[in-house]
Amino acid sequence: GDSVTQMEGPVTLSEEACLTINCTYTATGYPSLFWYVQYPGEGLQLLLKATKADDKGSNKGFEATYRKETTSFHLEKGSVQVSDSAVYFCALSLGAGSQGNLIFGKGTKLSVKP
Amino acid sequence: DSGVTQTPKHLITATGQRVTLRCSPRSGDLSVYWYQQSLDQGLQFLIQYYNGEERAKGNILERFSAQQFPDLHSELNLSSLELGDSALYFCASSVGTAGPPTQYFGPGTRLTVL
Numbered sequence: 001g002d003s004v005t006q007m008e009g010p011v012t013l014s015e016e017a018c019l020t021i022n023c024t025y026t027a028t029g030y031p032s033l034f035w036y037v038q039y040p041g042e043g044l045q046l047l048l049k050a051t052k053a054d055d056k057g058s059n060k061g062f063e064a065t066y067r068k069e070t071t072s073f074h075l076e077k078g079s080v081q082v083s084d085s086a087v088y089f090c091a092l093s094l095g096a097g098s099q100g101n102l103i104f105g106k107g108t109k110l111s112v113k114p
Numbered sequence: 115d116s117g118v119t120q121t122p123k124h125l126i127t128a129t130g131q132r133v134t135l136r137c138s139p140r141s142g143d144l145s146v147y148w149y150q151q152s153l154d155q156g157l158q159f160l161i162q163y164y165n166g167e168e169r170a171k172g173n174i175l176e177r178f179s180a181q182q183f184p185d186l187h188s189e190l191n192l193s194s195l196e197l198g199d200s201a202l203y204f205c206a207s208s209v210g211t212a213g214p215p216t217q218y219f220g221p222g223t224r225l226t227v228l
Contacts, residue, residue: 100215104157
C-alpha cells in the first residue's frame with residue numbers, strides 16, 4: 001500500500017549546522033508531498049509542500065524537492081536554529097479536491113543545541 | 115493559529131466510558147479529517163467528512179463514529195473505551211474544492227483512558 005518512510009531520529013545538531021531529513025514514499029498514483037512540523041505541545045503546522053515532480057517547496061529557510069525518479073522528498077535547511085527544535089513529519093496525499101487524507105511517516109525529532 | 119479549534123484540550127476518563135470530541139474547521143473549509151496520534155502507531159487517518167457527508171474511512175474502529183453538522187463542525191464519538199485508545203486526536207480542515215487538499219490542523223485533544 002501507499003506509505004512514507006523517513007529517517008529515524010532523534011537528530012541532534014548544533015546551531016548553524018546543516019540539516020537533511022530523508023523521506024521516501026511508495027504510492028500507486030501521483031501524490032502531493034508535504035512536510036509538517038509539530039512543536040512541543042502543539043498541533044501540526046504545514047511547513048511546505050510540492051504537488052508535482054521537480055517542484056520545490058520552501059518556507060522559513062527549509063526546502064524540499066519532489067524527486068519522482070527516486071521517490072523522495074528530503075527536507076533540508078542550510079543553518080538550523082534552536083527554535084527549529086521540533087518533530088518533523090513527511091506526508092503524502094493521493095487525493096484532490098474534496099478527498100485526500102494524509103499518509104504520514106513516523107516523524108523525526110530534531111533537537112538543536114546552542 | 116491555524117483557525118481550527120478543538121475541544122476539550124484534555125480528557126481523562128475510565129475504561130468502558132464514552133466521550134465526544136469536537137472540532138470547528140476554518141471558516142470556509144468544507145472538509146474535516148480526524149487523525150489519531152499514538153506512540154506505537156504514529157499518526158493515522160481515521161475518517162473524513164465533506165460538507166456533511168462521509169467521504170473516506172481509514173483505520174477507524176467500529177467503536178468510533180463521527181459526524182459533520184450543517185454548520186460544518188464535526189464530532190468524533192469514542193465508546194467502550196480501552197486503555198489503548200489513549201492518544202492525541204487531531205482534526206484538520208481543508209477547503210476541499212479543487213487541487214491538492216492542504217490540511218490545517220487543530221491543537222488536538224489529549225485523551226487519557228484510565
